[in-house]
Amino acid sequence: MTVPTLKRIHHVAYRCRDAAETVAWYERVLGMTYTTAFAEDHVPSTGAYDPYMHVFLDCGGGNVLAFFELPNQPEMGKDPNTPAWVQHLAFEVENEAELLAAKAHLEGQGIDVLGPTWHGIFKSIYFFDPNGHRLELACNIGTAEQYAELKTVAPLMLAEWRQTKKAPKHAAWLHQPPE
Template identity: 80%
Template sequence: MPPPFRISRIHHVAYRCRDAKETVQWYQRVLGMTYTTAFAEDHVPSTGAPDPYMHVFLDCGGGNVLAFFELPNQPEMGRDPHTPAWVQHIAFEVPDMDALLAAKTHIEAEGIEVLGPTHHGIFKSIYFFDPNGHRIELACNIGTPAQYAELARVAPLMLEEWSQTRKAPRHADWLHKEEGI
């Protein structure tokens, strides 16, 4: 039975940062986001725990909001040592390949190492890290309606095969070939 409500969109996604001001300035300068809101408290509203924080919000466009917490009284932030750095990332969409290539040029001019463009069949993307160590992806869609339909068709088959074998199903091998399907 479905739940008695419907989610309309993601309100915001929050990550931790080392320095709120540096993080806001970086996202404004490198990705053109708009800094919109800040909350600061000495106690966590949901738990009442004493833990001072600065919570900053950046408008990513299209109703999407990225937020960060600076937590000065907590141990230094780190990564999950059991999860590779490429797994956890924040992916943003750009309109086309021209924008993706312009972004790469701009980000590299900021002195940031950029990987890609990488071909993913239905999109191409570039990767880099923010000053907090969060991996960022910029992607542009290049897929055709037929490709998206085929991916939707094989998704349940792939998930079922994966759940039984824990080996990569081959239903969508065409994704990583430049010519696609």
Template identity: 80%
Template sequence: MSAAIKLGGIHHVAYRCRDAKETADWYHRVLGMEFTTAFAEDHVPSTGAYDPYMHIFLDAGGGNVIAFFELPNQPEMGRDPNTPAWVQHIAFNVPDLDALLAAKAHIEGEGIEVLGPTYHGIFKSIYFFDPNGHRLELACNIGTDEQHAELKRVAPLMLDEWSQTKRAPKHAEWLHKEPVEG
């Protein structure tokens, strides 16, 4: 990273939604996020283009903000047909496995299909979709300091090998093998 730039985290991430009110209500009801801010303009401030929009912001906890744009004059929203649905997603932290399992029960109680928990070596997570078709993940960290240090150590080796072979390197094979309780 350049010495001239000192990042202080992510200010917000923004996605498109079909209906701003439905989205704000859903994120509050299902994930407990507080709707904090709304901007509505007829002209885009950065370009000056006429394109009415509603831009909403929701508190995702820990100083993190997720935002959505409703764009009523644009063609219906879609997704990249060449990217699998599991690739592009938004992942949120929950404090522990009990919270993850409680969240799963709550979300399923809202009539939403949930996949998981899935074991990822250093975290477990569940997956589901919001009303706009965005895939969401809730994750709880379970990794040890030693596991994180090992992953950091092998990351450049794995990336170099991947760049040359386009096949999964074996440097962290242990990562997705859930230990057998016994």
């Protein structure tokens, strides 16, 4: 059996409350381009009757973000057992200046923004879309040596985590904020 050769993520899909509002928000706030929509009354994979609108947004670099509006389903909710900060979608921006400009833009749109937050090898800001999905914009700030070290210690960190369920100290510098 051959392992598939993946090219990229074709699209990532989330649920939305209102497809038109969601498309307008992502175009206005994050500059994405609305490219495609499918609307059907029956789910192609199952044949079940469940009308939906499926919209697709180009978010650059060959990446596509998609949403489903499902008017006949119960109101969308969140996993009550998972903290809000865990489930999020992160987009990369070029540098810290662009990150700060994005924060000002978002705040100018009346959106509450958390951060910038330092993560050792990147900085990020957090905010929510109109559907309650947490979004992150991040810029890489690490050095080539830091990324190489993290790649080297990744297997050790995972093995230690699996045994202890505590933060491993293999790349201790990653856990120390800059002075």
